[in-house]
Amino acid sequence: MVRLSPAQYAAAYKRYLEHDAYFPLIGAVLNGTQDGVIYADCEESLNQVYVEHAFGFAQFFGRTMPVFEQALQRYLIVDKAFSCAKVRLYTPHCPDFLKVSECEEMLSWRQHFQLDIVSRTEVYSLETDQSVKGLTLILADASHVDLIERTFGVVGRFWRTQEDFASQSNAVLALVEGKAAALCYAAAVSGGRAEIDVLTLPAYRHLGLAKAVVRMFNRRCLEQNLLPLWDCFTNNIASMALCQSSGFAPLGDAYTFFTINR
Structure with missing residues (x-):
């Protein structure tokens, strides 16, 4: 080897x-x-x-x-x-x-999932969802990176630098009454595809925020000719339901995955 x-x-x-x-x-x-x-x-x-x-x-x-x-x-x-x-x-x-x-x-x-053909042609609305009081959806840039890191701690998880995260992750941030509540971003972008990661703080779950940021993330990716992909554990019922309700279709059958600890 x-x-x-x-x-x-x-x-x-x-x-x-x-x-x-x-x-x-x-x-x-x-x-x-x-x-x-x-x-x-x-x-x-x-x-x-x-x-x-x-x-x-x-x-x-x-x-x-x-x-x-x-x-x-x-x-x-x-x-x-x-x-x-x-x-x-x-x-x-x-x-x-x-x-x-x-x-x-x-x-x-x-x-493994990818955004399906029908959803790729759908024009997603970028209007703020008025069902959640005080909700604002933001196409994140360098000015939001510190807030994202303080709140979610993911900026350096996959990306080398804050600059890389800001310029390549296509992050979408949900604020509720001015406070960070949910985030969807690309853990990686390669081969014209973007790997989704989505998080919602516990206090803001079950409000539809995850679906809102995912839909805007999809729109942001499609405008750059990037195909969003999703991958999750089959026993993560919430993630499986969210991706399918957000326009994703399975890529083949479920597959084996091994977590090997040191």
Whole structure:
């Protein structure tokens, strides 16, 4: 298992585009716009590649190479050699070394979604929802980053700098009576796709704020020819319901996902 240098990322990204399960957080590492590490079976052929975002989301792809998967098993399961607190491993194609009883406690299921064709053509209203008193929806910019970080603590979770977050996350902020209440932003943008993350403070839940910020986020992305994607645990009933009511359709079946703690 060989760690690739940034000069080799473009070739690995080209190989990723041949894969049928695209996640913007993985694409962003391969594109060099977000931090992480990339390993391959061989620097020249890149038959099989493992990508790990600095926050822990990870995926491997390519032609199965038994020696590489043995090394990856040791890295993830035996030595736990990763530097993040936990690896959050997307496995639409699950390797044999994870299909054992010892790994069952790490296993969960997630569903991948994208904004469907009908919703892409819908013109969303940008008018403030008058059903919530004092609600204002803001297309966030650099002047809102400090408020977003103080309230939600997500600015540096995926993005390298506040400037990157402000210019690339397409964040939409909901204020209620002037106080930050909900946020929708892109955790990553790559390959013309934007990975949604949405949060609502507990005191403001069940008011429809999450749907309001998601709808405006979708509009903001579509105006830039970005396709919004959504990915969540299948047992997160609220998230599953919100994404489907916001115009998202499943991309294939639910898939296995492994959370590997250090």
